[in-house]
Amino acid sequence: MKAWLRFLPSIINKAIISDAIKIYEIDFNILRAYITPRGGKMLVEINGPQENESIQYMEEQGIQVTPIMRVVTKDLEKCMDCGACVSVCPVNAICIKEDWMVEIDNQNCIGCGFCINSCPTKAIDLME
Amino acid sequence: MKTIEEINQKITNGDAVVVTADEMTSIVAQKGAKKASEEIDVVTTGTFGAMCSSGAFLNFGHSDPPIKMSRTFLNGVEAYSGLAAVDAYLGATQPSQNPEIGLDYGGSHVIEDLIRGKEVELIAEAYGTDCYPLKTVETPITLDKINQATMLNPRNCYQNYAVATNSTPETLYTYMGTLLPNSGNVTYSSAGALSPLINDPYFQTIGVGTRIFLCGTEGYIVSEGTQHSTEVERRNGVPVGSAGTLMLQGDMKKMDPDFVRGATMPKYGPTLYVGAGIPIPILNEDIATRTAISDEEIICKIIDYGIPRRSRPVITETNYKELKSGKIEINGIEVPTSPLSSFKRAKMVAEELKEWIENGEFLLTTPVKSLPSRGCTVKPLETNKPAVLVRDIESKSIIMTHSDDKINDVARKLVDNNINHLPVVDNNGQLKGIVTSWDIADAVARDKSKLVDVMTRKVIIAREDESVDIIARRIDKHNISGLPIVDKENRVKGMITAEDISRLIGGNLKNENGGESI
Numbered sequence: 001m002k003a004w005l006r007f008l009p010s011i012i013n014k015a016i017i018s019d020a021i022k023i024y025e026i027d028f029n030i031l032r033a034y035i036t037p038r039g040g041k042m043l044v045e046i047n048g049p050q051e052n053e054s055i056q057y058m059e060e061q062g063i064q065v066t067p068i069m070r071v072v073t074k075d076l077e078k079c080m081d082c083g084a085c086v087s088v089c090p091v092n093a094i095c096i097k098e099d100w101m102v103e104i105d106n107q108n109c110i111g112c113g114f115c116i117n118s119c120p121t122k123a124i125d126l127m128e
Numbered sequence: 129m130k131t132i133e134e135i136n137q138k139i140t141n142g143d144a145v146v147v148t149a150d151e152m153t154s155i156v157a158q159k160g161a162k163k164a165s166e167e168i169d170v171v172t173t174g175t176f177g178a179m180c181s182s183g184a185f186l187n188f189g190h191s192d193p194p195i196k197m198s199r200t201f202l203n204g205v206e207a208y209s210g211l212a213a214v215d216a217y218l219g220a221t222q223p224s225q226n227p228e229i230g231l232d233y234g235g236s237h238v239i240e241d242l243i244r245g246k247e248v249e250l251i252a253e254a255y256g257t258d259c260y261p262l263k264t265v266e267t268p269i270t271l272d273k274i275n276q277a278t279m280l281n282p283r284n285c286y287q288n289y290a291v292a293t294n295s296t297p298e299t300l301y302t303y304m305g306t307l308l309p310n311s312g313n314v315t316y317s318s319a320g321a322l323s324p325l326i327n328d329p330y331f332q333t334i335g336v337g338t339r340i341f342l343c344g345t346e347g348y349i350v351s352e353g354t355q356h357s358t359e360v361e362r363r364n365g366v367p368v369g370s371a372g373t374l375m376l377q378g379d380m381k382k383m384d385p386d387f388v389r390g391a392t393m394p395k396y397g398p399t400l401y402v403g404a405g406i407p408i409p410i411l412n413e414d415i416a417t418r419t420a421i422s423d424e425e426i427i428c429k430i431i432d433y434g435i436p437r438r439s440r441p442v443i444t445e446t447n448y449k450e451l452k453s454g455k456i457e458i459n460g461i462e463v464p465t466s467p468l469s470s471f472k473r474a475k476m477v478a479e480e481l482k483e484w485i486e487n488g489e490f491l492l493t494t495p496v497k498s499l500p501s502r503g504c505t506v507k508p509l510e511t512n513k514p515a516v517l518v519r520d521i522e523s524k525s526i527i528m529t530h531s532d533d534k535i536n537d538v539a540r541k542l543v544d545n546n547i548n549h550l551p552v553v554d555n556n557g558q559l560k561g562i563v564t565s566w567d568i569a570d571a572v573a574r575d576k577s578k579l580v581d582v583m584t585r586k587v588i589i590a591r592e593d594e595s596v597d598i599i600a601r602r603i604d605k606h607n608i609s610g611l612p613i614v615d616k617e618n619r620v621k622g623m624i625t626a627e628d629i630s631r632l633i634g635g636n637l638k639n640e641n642g643g644e645s646i
Contacts, residue, residue: 080176080389080401080470084305086454087313087466095454100472118306120178120399121390122232 078123156420174477177469234398237390287325301395322450335495341405344384423448581628
């Protein structure tokens with residue numbers, strides 16, 4: 001699953017993620033990270049049979065975990081299905097379907113934002 | 129053989145057979161062109177793409193007291209007002225005057241907002257005359273309230289177009305969308321087999337005065353568009369690149385926001401997505417054959433937009449079947465493709481037009497005059513001043529440094545020669561990096577003694593045969609002040625700096641003013 005992790009500066013020096021990986025044997029992939037003096041947030045992908053337990057552990061250690069179903073959203077009113085975004089996606093998560101609709105596969109999306117910047121009508125947004 | 133009058137009679141009676149251009153492709157494949165030409169009366173085409181050469185004539189109506197508007201702004205976007213008192217032409221690509229908004233909102237967005245029925249702020253300035261005393265107007269307007277609004281697009285519906293890629297190592301932002309480095313993607317803009325002028329490649333039925341679908345209402349072909357050209361390479365009858373174009377007009381007050389859209393090509397600028405569809409009467413077998421063209425039979429060329437010249441190099445050719453598959457092969461490597469124009473909406477255009485004709489709401493027209501089908505080429509603009517090339521800049525003695533040089537020696541070289549940049553080369557004179565006086569200050573501050581630790585390895589370079597204007601753009605884009613000039617073997621031939629370019633402009637100004645600088 002994909003999730004946003006938010007944490008305060010007070011726990012920045014603790015190796016919570018490293019412990020979570022070791023204890024719960026999860027795959028942990030960081031897709032985006034913003035660290036500021038006021039704390040940080042990371043978009044991550046967590047996978048493994050014990051992913052829920054690992055999330056519970058992270059929360060106990062002070063990380064706020066917000067699982068997300070979608071990394072980006074497409075505004076259907078604004079999207080014209082022009083497909084400008086399709087070829088800039090580095091993980092082939094955007095495709096044009098049979099009926100020529102442009103579809104974003106949020107399973108594969110890594111939230112890099114290239115599609116957001118390439119859209120002529122600003123129809124795509126990153127989910128926070 | 130049929131006539132337009134016969135087809136119109138059928139339309140009026142409600143028994144005309146109308147199909148879209150993509151349906152026609154399979155009908156002809158199954159039944160043959162002869163049978164299809166007997167059975168099918170009209171083929172509808174459609175496209176929904178970015179068409180920069182678009183805009184609208186607005187007549188605001190007269191205020192009391194009246195004003196002769198000399199400058200007008202709509203939501204901060206300037207419209208050209210060098211016309212009669214309350215006429216203006218709003219161009220689709222005009223960006224907002226507000227630098228904070230810039231390219232994000234432009235003429236095309238104002239056009240969309242008006243068509244959506246939104247209120248738009250009109251600001252007009254005038255110098256005041258005896259008959260038009262008022263000097264300013266500031267008022268909200270809506271499309272309903274203003275006197276007239278006519279969309280008039282000087283160049284729409286390009287008959288085929290280039291396919292874009294970018295061979296350079298940096299991302300380019302173009303009117304063909306975002307082009308990834310090292311030919312990382314390919315973009316194209318034609319609707320292929322659905323596109324109007326591809327289905328009538330010799331303009332047998334489409335001409336001046338033809339009634340068409342424009343942005344959700346009926347529009348008309350005014351004439352051939354600007355840059356209309358006919359002397360082009362053809363394959364299967366269809367040009368392999370940009371060729372014929374159309375000038376279109378329609379009543380903006382009747383347009384439907386589903387078929388027109390303001391947009392911004394990232395870091396390029398505003399453009400208008402126009403939905404246009406043209407009905408093609410199937411008068412004979414030849415016309416039926418033309419409208420049966422498939423995506424696979426429409427060939428187009430992949431052009432390298434990394435070369436910012438009038439003539440860009442052709443990389444290879446492809447067709448629309450390949451392009452629409454989502455990936456093509458360039459030099460053995462699979463490259464993803466982006467359409468830029470919406471097939472979904474192009475199909476909606478063709479379907480909508482089909483419905484109008486089936487319902488008897490839209491009759492076909494005989495052109496008042498044919499579009500030119502031969503003898504048209506696009507003339508280039510020959511400028512008075514030829515482009516100044518990098519090699520034309522007065523050459524200074526080449527000063528370079530080696531990567532194993534000590535920081536102290538490099539600092540001395542910079543000071544002795546009164547320069548700020550030094551290209552770093554190896555023993556063969558090949559470029560390895562660049563070091564600036566700032567890098568040296570940085571090295572001293574952080575107590576580094578080796579040049580390799582502070583030099584920049586990824587160097588932005590200039591070539592001797594490049595125009596100085598392109599170098600000026602590169603300096604601006606990368607926020608740098610100097611570039612090493614290198615030859616094909618990557619050997620350093622000199623340096624070109626922002627100062628060199630300023631001096632060049634200064635020199636030109638002197639000449640123009642009889643030796644006096646201004």
